[in-house]
Amino acid sequence: MREIAWITLFFAGLLETGWALGLRYTEGFTKVGPSVATLIVMGGSVYLLSRSLTSLPLGTAYAVWTGIGAVGTVIAGIILFGESRSVIRLLCIVLIVAGIVGLRFFSDT
Incomplete structure (x- = not known):
């Protein structure tokens, strides 16, 4: 059951990336379809x-959810919108991923 919860959380994080990207296209929730x-x-x-x-x-769960969303959004921003690929920025993303992996494997329950 616990493994299913982790898989579910992973997809929740991917969807968080999706809605964060979607916000860019809503134009302040003035465009109906994207909104x-x-x-x-x-x-x-x-x-x-x-x-x-x-x-x-x-x-x-909350830390992993937001971490996956943050990492996914940054990667999408780099790929889709040409955002910065500076070494320090990428290093920070690696640290977030390390935190997510650490929480996954060293969580108490």
């Missing part, structure tokens, strides 16, 4: 996060 899509993806992300909380500690 509706972003809200649906946002709802899916929160729903999957809540499902993972049936087996995972709140603090761990």
Whole structure:
């Protein structure tokens, strides 16, 4: 059951990346299509996060969820929008990934 919770949390984090990217296209929620899509993806992300909380500690799940979302959003920004690929920025992303992996493998429950 716990492994399923981790998989669910991973997909929740991917959806977080999706809605963060979607925000860029909503133009302040003035564009209906992108706004509706972003809200649906946002709802899916929160729903999957809540499902993972049936087996995972709140603090761990929330940190991993936001970490996956942050890393995914930065990578997407680099690929899609030509955002900075500076060494220090990439090093910071590696540190976030290390934190996610650490929480996954050293979580108490």
